[in-house]
Amino acid sequence: MRPLLRVRVHMLRNSWRNLRKEDVLRFAVLFLLFGAFIAGGMILVAAGFRFVLKLPAMGEILSSGLVQFLFFILFNFLILSNLLVGYAYLFRGRRTELYFALPLPAPRVFALHAAEAIVQSSWATFVLVAAVLVSYGASHGAGLKYYAFMPAVLAAFLLLCGAIGILGAFLLGLLRRRFGRKVFTIAGAALILAGGAYLAAQIKELSLAPGQEMIVLTRLTERLRGMSSSFWPGKWTSHALLAFARGFDSEGFFSLGLTASAACALWPILDLLGRHRYLALWQDLNALAAPARRRTRIPPVRGPLAGLIRKDVLLFARDPTQSLQLIVFLLLMALYTVSLLRIPREALPAPYGRFIALANLTAIAFILASFSSRFVYPLLESEGVSIWILMSAPISRRAVLAAKLLLGFLLMLPAAVGLAVVSQLAIGTEAAALLRGMLLIALLAAALTALALGFSAAFARWKSDRPSVVLGTTGGTANFLASTGLVALVSGLWVAGDLMREHAAGAALQAAAPLCAGAVIAGGLAWSLRALTRREY
Amino acid sequence: MRAGRLLAYAAAIAFFIVMQGFNLARQARFERLSGYSRAVVEFLGLRDAREQYLIIYHETKPIGYSGYTVRSYEGGGACAYKMTLDGYARLLPWLGTRGALALRGEVLLDALGEILSLELALDVAGERFELAGGREGGEVLVRVARGGKDLKAAFTIPRSLGIAGAVLPIPPLGDLSEGVAREIPYFDPLTRMQARIGARVIERAIMKIEGVRMEVLRIELTAPSGVFIVTAGIDGDILRVEAPGGIEFRQGTSAQAHHLFEESRKSDS
Numbered sequence: 001m002r003p004l005l006r007v008r009v010h011m012l013r014n015s016w017r018n019l020r021k022e023d024v025l026r027f028a029v030l031f032l033l034f035g036a037f038i039a040g041g042m043i044l045v046a047a048g049f050r051f052v053l054k055l056p057a058m059g060e061i062l063s064s065g066l067v068q069f070l071f072f073i074l075f076n077f078l079i080l081s082n083l084l085v086g087y088a089y090l091f092r093g094r095r096t097e098l099y100f101a102l103p104l105p106a107p108r109v110f111a112l113h114a115a116e117a118i119v120q121s122s123w124a125t126f127v128l129v130a131a132v133l134v135s136y137g138a139s140h141g142a143g144l145k146y147y148a149f150m151p152a153v154l155a156a157f158l159l160l161c162g163a164i165g166i167l168g169a170f171l172l173g174l175l176r177r178r179f180g181r182k183v184f185t186i187a188g189a190a191l192i193l194a195g196g197a198y199l200a201a202q203i204k205e206l207s208l209a210p211g212q213e214m215i216v217l218t219r220l221t222e223r224l225r226g227m228s229s230s231f232w233p234g235k236w237t238s239h240a241l242l243a244f245a246r247g248f249d250s251e252g253f254f255s256l257g258l259t260a261s262a263a264c265a266l267w268p269i270l271d272l273l274g275r276h277r278y279l280a281l282w283q284d285l286n287a288l289a290a291p292a293r294r295r296t297r298i299p300p301v302r303g304p305l306a307g308l309i310r311k312d313v314l315l316f317a318r319d320p321t322q323s324l325q326l327i328v329f330l331l332l333m334a335l336y337t338v339s340l341l342r343i344p345r346e347a348l349p350a351p352y353g354r355f356i357a358l359a360n361l362t363a364i365a366f367i368l369a370s371f372s373s374r375f376v377y378p379l380l381e382s383e384g385v386s387i388w389i390l391m392s393a394p395i396s397r398r399a400v401l402a403a404k405l406l407l408g409f410l411l412m413l414p415a416a417v418g419l420a421v422v423s424q425l426a427i428g429t430e431a432a433a434l435l436r437g438m439l440l441i442a443l444l445a446a447a448l449t450a451l452a453l454g455f456s457a458a459f460a461r462w463k464s465d466r467p468s469v470v471l472g473t474t475g476g477t478a479n480f481l482a483s484t485g486l487v488a489l490v491s492g493l494w495v496a497g498d499l500m501r502e503h504a505a506g507a508a509l510q511a512a513a514p515l516c517a518g519a520v521i522a523g524g525l526a527w528s529l530r531a532l533t534r535r536e537y
Numbered sequence: 538m539r540a541g542r543l544l545a546y547a548a549a550i551a552f553f554i555v556m557q558g559f560n561l562a563r564q565a566r567f568e569r570l571s572g573y574s575r576a577v578v579e580f581l582g583l584r585d586a587r588e589q590y591l592i593i594y595h596e597t598k599p600i601g602y603s604g605y606t607v608r609s610y611e612g613g614g615a616c617a618y619k620m621t622l623d624g625y626a627r628l629l630p631w632l633g634t635r636g637a638l639a640l641r642g643e644v645l646l647d648a649l650g651e652i653l654s655l656e657l658a659l660d661v662a663g664e665r666f667e668l669a670g671g672r673e674g675g676e677v678l679v680r681v682a683r684g685g686k687d688l689k690a691a692f693t694i695p696r697s698l699g700i701a702g703a704v705l706p707i708p709p710l711g712d713l714s715e716g717v718a719r720e721i722p723y724f725d726p727l728t729r730m731q732a733r734i735g736a737r738v739i740e741r742a743i744m745k746i747e748g749v750r751m752e753v754l755r756i757e758l759t760a761p762s763g764v765f766i767v768t769a770g771i772d773g774d775i776l777r778v779e780a781p782g783g784i785e786f787r788q789g790t791s792a793q794a795h796h797l798f799e800e801s802r803k804s805d806s
Contacts, residue, residue, distance in 0.1 A: 055749055055751075056746050056747045056749065056751075056770075056776070056788075058751055058770050058771065058772070058774075060582075060772075061770070061771065061772040230560060230563070230564050231557075231560065239583075242583050243583055246583045246584060246585070247585070248583055251583065254556075254559070257556050258556050258557070258560055260552075261552045261553040261555075261556035261557070262553060264549040264550075264552050264553060265549055265550055265552070265553035267546075267549050268545075268546035268549055268550060271542075271546075
């Protein structure tokens, strides 16, 4: 274990030493932008908590309930995230094959991958939730002890979710070995659909008449209070934080101890699995993943473009961190659309309909920005160290780019157009406005795709083929920020134009929005082609 | 090496078992508490202190207040909670007699919410009675004095009696939900007797309070002095009480109550 960790530390140190001046500048700019985002978010969260605290009779219960709700959601999502990332690291990663070729014992490889998966799945949650909890502490006048112990509470919670997720990944591997791919896929899809249906049913049950939003919150809080019994790990964490915030240190330590003890109790199980089952399971799963003899012939393809697209589609479908997360993302989009059905349009004054339609388009645009950052950006950079094969093959770079662009469109456009049409139908937008909105969203989706490819071509380091790693690189982060900025600009122009439509400037502003998206498409494609051509592989 | 690993496994599992054992024991202890004690614990929650003050109105005119403050007590010993009672009411609109009624004092409770000791001062139409008591055997012995002079009229009350508000006998109402009915025996300092109060949640209703629509519990409270309809938040925070004879109690704070009636109290005493 220690030599592996030492290798990692040396790799990190070398990366730091090899930083060029422009890299340092890029990091500084990104750091400042991130800082500004987080600081703005923290101010908003603190203001939100202060508002909730002022509510008569239910302020405190609601603010505590919100923290419980946060940890309830985090608990479920972190387990899912650790499960997917853990499965990919433990059983599908190319590096695992390399490690097993070295004289390394299987338990070490297992421990390293498990630790990597937990850190990879949890670091962003740690940073962002810590920011939210600092705002919570500030709004509740928490003492220094709260800020001192909050990271420990959060770390214990993340460790517990990580351990459960890794255990889940192992069980997933066992199930995959026991059942065929088809049964496995169908069962997974059924499970995800059942989860989505359950969430939709919860939202439907919670929906109430207009003007009763606070009641929804109270009921949600109460429902969660019922679910979060004293034996629910999410409750231990939220209780520990509330206790430290209010100066009940012994209560805080007790709840922290409960979380830490649960994580500790899972360690022997994981360690035993790593020692006695991991290698055999990894071998079996890799044998299962190998193509059957009858399918080893190279399938006929019509030209390099079709071949590249076929390769990427197959890789995407076979990688659970991509395909399963795409399903989860699409389900969340469906959930968003279902929630729009609950907006009481008849009860709202007429102008509100217009505002809701504009807000809906803006929300869709931001969803697409994260969608492109998550799924389109890794398309090119996750070629990883194998990029030289692609670039030295007798295929033009224009064809490589066209293949990635088409695949990007294949992912983005159906999701964008589908979401735009269905959500606008759900809020009862009239036909002309619906068509205009749909066209804008389609154009924006194309612009985001081009932008993601541009950043990927310019910043890619080709070091990893894992999308989760690729997303955390400088290029991935910069692309996310730029995509968010583009969405803010285009949506801002469109919304401002719509609000000022009685004036001449309104039409000009609305026309500027698609023009801006069009310019990004042209610029992004030109940039990506140039960057891809100029780089050496 | 192997022995060390097994030892580490055992330590990890033992840590889990011990912590969960403590957790189970705490839950079992909470489940064993009486309805009143659970209400006190739930009412206080993770706070050092929490107050419940109600301003009394007679046909929109404020005529007094009734309140209490529960504090978690960290002075050591058996005492876990300190309850401060504070109430004042002009009697004319209510009982038809001149003068006022005032109550102030402290009650110390143990971890089970049972009375350890009490010290109350009751002013009725200009006359002051002092009630002081502590644990004696299994019960609480209360001695009564008038103007500092012992009346030799001691009596005992069960230590498990609840302590309600000063003027209005409403105990803490935490841990209630729709359909729940609870009967609480309590010590009424006004009559100096043990009494029973019944609380039954009639319905969950939606009400607009201070401009915000919220879900509330409507509770029917049956006390020796009559039937009251209490409107409370879902965590037992009392917002309004409708009493017989055009009397209404509305949620306030100790600061509001003292601001409104401190002068009257001083002049009465």
